[in-house]
Amino acid sequence: MVSGKNYIGNQLSAKGTTTYQTFNPKLNINNQYVFTEATSEEIDEAVQLAHQAFKEFRNVPGEKRAEFLNAIADEIMALDNELIEVYMSESGLPEGRAKGERGRTVFQLQSFAALVKDENWRENTIDLPNYERAPIPKPDLRKTLIPLGSTVVFGASNFPLAYSTAGGDTASALAAGCPVIVKSHPMHAGTGELIASAIVKAAEKTGMPNGVFSNLNSSGIEVGEQLVKHPQVKAVGFTGSIRGGRALMDLAAKRSEPIPVFAEMGSINPVIITSNAIANRGESIADTYAKSINLGTGQFCTNPGLLLTIDGAETNTFIQDLAQKTTAIDPQCMLHPNIKSNYTRLGSEVSSQNGLEVISKYEAAVEENFAPSQVSTVSGKDFLSNPKMHQEVFGPFSVVVRCKDEAELIEIIDGLEGQLTGTILAEKEDYNNLSNIIDSLQNRVGRIIFNGVPTGVEVCESMTHGGPYPASSDSRFTAVGIGSIRRWVRPFSYQDFPKELLPQSLQ
Template sequence: MHGKNRIGFSLSNQGATGLSSFNPATAEIRSDQFTGATQEETESAMQKAESAFDTYRNTTPDQRAQFLEAIADEILNLGDELVQTAMQESALPEGRIVGERGRTMGQLKLFASLLREGSWVEATIDTAQPNREPLPKPDIRKMLRPLGPVVVFTASNFPLAFSTAGGDTASALAAGCPVVVKAHNSHLHTNELVSDAISRAAEKTGMPDGVYSSLAADGFGLGTTLVKHPKTKAVAFTGSLGGGMALYKMAIERDEPIPVFAEMGSINPVIFLPKKLNAEKEALAKTYAGSITLGVGQFCTNPGLLIGLEGSDLDQFSTTLASEISGIQPSAMLNEGIAKNFNKNKESSLTQNGVKLISSNSVETPRNGASPAVARVSAKDFLANPNLQEEVFGPYSIVVSCKDQAELDQVIAQLHGQLTITFMGSDDDFKSFETQIHSAEKKTGRLIYNGVPTGVEVCGSMQHGGPFPAATDSRFTSVGSDAIKRFARPVAYQSAPQTMLPDELKDNNPNNVWREVDGQRTNQGL
């Protein structure tokens, strides 16, 4: 451990501010010491990123793919040191960290495969028609090209998969954009290990100095400087609504506004339809008790709202759910701040008009811990109180009882934008509630049938984003192969000589990329 900021291939510790990570499980400050980044170091990182962009944007897809695969190999080579360090800095169990490491490596390899296949650039060619009347048609070719240096804010709840080498970094690097990471102060040692792995991979594969940098600091100053820096061309963020909106406002108030791709969480409503609930109420309650408390509820897809039609089935479901939740032991959360916010926000929710706590747990909550809870409220009180749509990040959920289908319609209509909305139902239920399902589709990025929202598959079809306030731009995903498109923009080339075109647009199509040529899909040359 060196405790320094990484500026390209160099290490720097010019600052006087000392930082330490924290073990939330033992409530102890770790002995490792890190140096906060200075303005000069931040400027150097951004200058290097811009210089690297001129070279890196023109690397071949295969060269970038080799770089991403080398990062995955270097992460694996860190072995047990990485796993143990991440566990100590997050209070997450070994199995979860090992799984996250695998997901992180899998994401990197997914983007490597995407680069080699090549169609993600959306190459389109309309050939010239010089004899067209009344005016000739020029040759026009278009594809996606990288934006420039990207600033990535790492997440607290995924120390590997949404962090230093996580999906934001992997997709930006895949697109051809240098990355400057703002390290999360909860994971300073984990970040250092992974940052060094990325740097080793960059040097081994011949990437330019400055293609990757990592900076750490206390407070909001570093993040503000990075977002406002004129060389920053995009920002990626996973975290709270307040944090995401602060970055978004900074970015649009710049002289040159830039996109902020912020995934800001949601309450992920689950609607239990009557026939399904009647047949499976106990099993559903047990399943959702597990989903609510998975990872101490610290998932952006945690089911924070459970909605059903009032009656004996919903009553029995609620009773079983409360019993299951009451039997789950309190656990340490990711850091002290998250634990304090959870307890404060849970208590605030429970004091709202009409909200009743229906679970109970007499076990003493450890320091930095969370005691799971579930509450219940009528749809009438829910509709009257916008505060009940605020996310309580942690193992907490509210059961909303609707007196009839019309009241359910009102609840769905009033929902904010969500990452996920789930319907638990039989085939007959889905037919009877088709209107409600279509209404919910307008409010979410991912519509789930008969499953739990916790768990986000990394694949080409995944949409992890949604209408505001779930994300700042519902057209994009932060998970899966389409995440690369956040960091690229279309460029058209008109009447360009073959030598001046990217390979994906050349007549001979040297990489055999699938393209649209004069309206026809083909991977053949012209």
């Protein structure tokens, strides 16, 4: 049951006077629940609890942490239809999406549980001593990975479950041994509270220390700012806009003790389509990408916002076909009126740039908060000369760039900001000519897809979900998959320690 209160450890709390409600974008009305924003006192209490909990939680054996993570998954499933109904009312997303995202959230928790059940994930190394070595004896050195400390996680607007309260950031941080304080996203605070209740129940059932998890409500930026500035917070996880992520990075860098912010931010996910691919299967590509552009109303961080082709008659036919197929798909509901407003504003700004031509736009009347899709095209020369065309338009919006040749196409790739993904659509006869494109993409993205679509991020060990700034704040790490646990740990060495004082896995 949604109370509208904050979870300060295992206790519900509502000491403040600032309240807000979530919004049903499909019905265009406020939801019934009223949420109380966390006060400075509650923020400090949550952080102090986490700080105390870390002293115990960091040493909880992996098998027990695995039990905790699996219990969270079980408690989430036990929420059953109440969770699905609140999720739908706060996001405007359909039941199938809600259940699919719940399944992904549970799978992530179970994957990290399997990872930390033993200590192999710590990448332990042992260098035995040689005290007889001359002129300087070699010491006994043993290295492991240890958790950073209390971690703040910001819920994401576009994934109320998989990237939010018990999403990948929280699951990986808890798996590493870091207590987590979630700054709940105001667009789905009810969903967040239900998930928080599941985490708290799981913590109590498995004997975790109070304070290992807290969930704080906030309709603005003040709570998040206070959390990032708090001296006992040691790391931050964020999924959202470049503006929001950059603000958190700057706050963290200005602290007397700077801390890492692992932010996954903007991306337009360039797609390179060869002339041979267009000639051989242009209609099929147009059909596939029309669906990808519209998937989830374009509200995925991997939405294909930029398509790069070589100019020509067949390319022009393909662009017309893609545009018609894209706008033939009925508009869908966006997550919130603010997101719809930003989509309209940014889409208009990009569309008004000189040289850009809107090929097809959904022209029929649409319901409130629903987003009409749009496909535009521009020459490579005009695209290169105008950085405003390079910005992400969060929604079902894509620009097709007609390059005069491969050299101009590569120049465009090289001039892009960092991206989460790049995609190549090519035929076998293109293989010998793709090395320069692959090299350029590899320098700008975290993952290259071949003959597929960027939408859809598999949760597995080999997945990289990140990329050069501003796709993410640190391209050495992934935000998806079990490898994301490395964000919340640091290497630590023991030198000449008695065996009895070493962790079991280093003895």
